[in-house]
Amino acid sequence: MGGRNQRSGAGAFVRAVFNILIKELLQLKRDPKIVPILFTAPVIQLTLLGYAATTDIKRVELAVCDLDRTTASRQLVDRFTSSTYFRVTANVDSQDQFNPLLQSGRARVALTIPVGFEADRSGGRPGRVQLVADGADAMSGTIGLAYAATVLQDTAVAAGAIPLVNLRPTVLYNPDLVSKNYMVPGILGLIVMIMTMMLTAMAVVRESELGTMEQLLVTPLTPGQLIIGKLIPYALVGLAEIFTVLPVVLFWFKVPLRGSFLTLMLLTLPYMLCTLGLGLFISTLAQTQQQAMMLSAFVFILPQMLLSGFAFPIQNMPAFFRVLTYLVPLRYYLVILRGVFLKGVGFAVLWPQALALIVFGVAILGFARLRFRRRLG
Amino acid sequence: MLRRTLAIAVKELLQLRRDPRTTLALFGMPIVMLLIYGYALSFDVQHIRLAVVDQDGTRAAREVAQAFLESGYFDLVSRGRDPRVLDPLFDSGRAQAALVIPERYGDDMAARRPTTLQFVLDGSDSQTATTILGYARQIIASISPVIRTSTRNAAVVPVSLVWYNPDLSSARFLVPGLLAFILMVTSVIATALAVVREKERGTMESLRATPLVALELLIGKTLPYLLLASGAATGALVIARFLFDVHVRGSLLWLAFVTLLFLAVSLGWGILVSTVAETQQVAFQLGLLTSMLPTFILSGFIFPISSMPPALQVITHIVPARYFLVALRAIILKGAGPEVWWNQAMGLLIYGTIVMAIATARTVRSL
Numbered sequence: 045m046g047g048r049n050q051r052s053g054a055g056a057f058v059r060a061v062f063n064i065l066i067k068e069l070l071q072l073k074r075d076p077k078i079v080p081i082l083f084t085a086p087v088i089q090l091t092l093l094g095y096a097a098t099t100d101i102k103r104v105e106l107a108v109c110d111l112d113r114t115t116a117s118r119q120l121v122d123r124f125t126s127s128t129y130f131r132v133t134a135n136v137d138s139q140d141q142f143n144p145l146l147q148s149g150r151a152r153v154a155l156t157i158p159v160g161f162e163a164d165r166s167g168g169r170p171g172r173v174q175l176v177a178d179g180a181d182a183m184s185g186t187i188g189l190a191y192a193a194t195v196l197q198d199t200a201v202a203a204g205a206i207p208l209v210n211l212r213p214t215v216l217y218n219p220d221l222v223s224k225n226y227m228v229p230g231i232l233g234l235i236v237m238i239m240t241m242m243l244t245a246m247a248v249v250r251e252s253e254l255g256t257m258e259q260l261l262v263t264p265l266t267p268g269q270l271i272i273g274k275l276i277p278y279a280l281v282g283l284a285e286i287f288t289v290l291p292v293v294l295f296w297f298k299v300p301l302r303g304s305f306l307t308l309m310l311l312t313l314p315y316m317l318c319t320l321g322l323g324l325f326i327s328t329l330a331q332t333q334q335q336a337m338m339l340s341a342f343v344f345i346l347p348q349m350l351l352s353g354f355a356f357p358i359q360n361m362p363a364f365f366r367v368l369t370y371l372v373p374l375r376y377y378l379v380i381l382r383g384v385f386l387k388g389v390g391f392a393v394l395w396p397q398a399l400a401l402i403v404f405g406v407a408i409l410g411f412a413r414l415r416f417r418r419r420l421g
Numbered sequence: 422m423l424r425r426t427l428a429i430a431v432k433e434l435l436q437l438r439r440d441p442r443t444t445l446a447l448f449g450m451p452i453v454m455l456l457i458y459g460y461a462l463s464f465d466v467q468h469i470r471l472a473v474v475d476q477d478g479t480r481a482a483r484e485v486a487q488a489f490l491e492s493g494y495f496d497l498v499s500r501g502r503d504p505r506v507l508d509p510l511f512d513s514g515r516a517q518a519a520l521v522i523p524e525r526y527g528d529d530m531a532a533r534r535p536t537t538l539q540f541v542l543d544g545s546d547s548q549t550a551t552t553i554l555g556y557a558r559q560i561i562a563s564i565s566p567v568i569r570t571s572t573r574n575a576a577v578v579p580v581s582l583v584w585y586n587p588d589l590s591s592a593r594f595l596v597p598g599l600l601a602f603i604l605m606v607t608s609v610i611a612t613a614l615a616v617v618r619e620k621e622r623g624t625m626e627s628l629r630a631t632p633l634v635a636l637e638l639l640i641g642k643t644l645p646y647l648l649l650a651s652g653a654a655t656g657a658l659v660i661a662r663f664l665f666d667v668h669v670r671g672s673l674l675w676l677a678f679v680t681l682l683f684l685a686v687s688l689g690w691g692i693l694v695s696t697v698a699e700t701q702q703v704a705f706q707l708g709l710l711t712s713m714l715p716t717f718i719l720s721g722f723i724f725p726i727s728s729m730p731p732a733l734q735v736i737t738h739i740v741p742a743r744y745f746l747v748a749l750r751a752i753i754l755k756g757a758g759p760e761v762w763w764n765q766a767m768g769l770l771i772y773g774t775i776v777m778a779i780a781t782a783r784t785v786r787s788l
Contacts, residue, residue: 102727178584184725211538221551
């Protein structure tokens, strides 16, 4: 009897896992609200974020104070007006009027052309202008200053000041510098994490909350079988999410997929190992589904969003936080996503990221399993 | 009336004490976010990984490469003659930008012939790439003499100033947004949860049997969260002041006034959610969906509204934090008075009146 059991050990293990898996899928199907949420919420999130999370600063609001009132100064103002970077929202007679405009946000950048601008240039001295940027809105303000510098340089070149050294920029991977090409694949990574991590945590906590965990424990299932059986359905859900969201990424937002689809899917697996492991870990920390949700949202998702390089580049962080980002699985997956989508690279380049995800995933799963068993015991 | 309202408020506070994890998540999270934002996040691009391909090898070529490295923005990751090294460097992300100096560069400079340098950059992150290109243009402009075709000087030199936040500290930029976020999320979610909890446990029935009027119940239930949210906001302001040197430039009284208007909107919103949701789970999800996400994405907190597509810009008008944020930035950072932000306050006032009216009507009906 014992011998037979050992011989069919692997088969019994698979069968036990399979049973839990079926039970979990049935439970998912029984909740009529969950299925639409699973597949519509990510599409809405992606569409909304894809449009809103743009860092392409366009049409910066500009206030102009032309004190010189000469042909040259008017030409300079025309250069600003006709550029796509700026939108002139106010023409004022005195610099004193800048403060209320910048305070209320009706202007982000203010340009002053002082008296003598034309006279200086005719006399062989460079013309001077003053630019004021609203630092309270750091992004529009600083980028507005950079745009203004470009407009001024173009003006100078057009008027005959040819610089000896010119710069010919070549932009790789995203030649039109469209921010959605960078942000939208990142949102994909975020959605996969939110869905798989939160659902796993809540599914496990639900059993404890309803008291059905006790019932599962008196069955001959081992904790390992229980965990694997509970995780696989959510891994499948995660893959299904990607298939739902990917058409939106590719055909609606027209983000190019330069690498192979297969590579992308294969490299998603180690990432899901991490998100599922984190979900299980959260379930060992929470007593109620509500706590599980709050923990995932605030303690796990938000910091990952901030420290992964999703919107804020890691290279700009101080050393301590740069080190901390190595503990964030999304960090590695973002490199994978952006690498496969924009750069068209594969395993040859992305293996360190994949390796890091596998190490993190195995570690967090092992740790969560330990805590899980202790709690059951 | 006052006594009964207070009794409900005290009961609510006792209940809050019994669930320390939720309270901690709601009030600890904003502080953690403030610390991460203040210390970690920055828009200032530094440590740009630069590869130099010098096909010229003259002194002039070395000087231009040196100018990039001495600017303080760039870290050298590779230097050589062969441009073929660039592909793997960019693919793996080890280089973000490359300066390619062509063979004739030194000769051209010596002969004072206009010449061109190639600057390759990874455009994936468009914002960082734009900033890097800006730095590169500045450096080139600073080392390049201008060839003049006439006695007239065509150059235009800007003197640039940054107002309100001269060192472009991200903490200063983000603190007003965080305040809005804290107030919105805590008041909506906490209020909605508190009301729905009574429904879920059936204790709403027992409350109904007491001589409490609907209004007393509502005020009593929201009062503790009003206090807690104000406490969290004050805490955030104090931390911002002492750790990140963010001073409130405008009047504290006006700040409190605008904040109260905003709290009226968000508490009303919380009650509205509670009249729709039957379970705490649904209340939490609805609250999160209608408060946290829009405040984060559509209020102008991080992503500027003026850059969004027009349809989305219209939608941002239903996000209360949008109005609050403009007023907050004006008061805290710019020291502006009501003449600047009165229309935002009006927006909040109208919004608050409508939301409160609907919420009260729905609650009274359900009781």
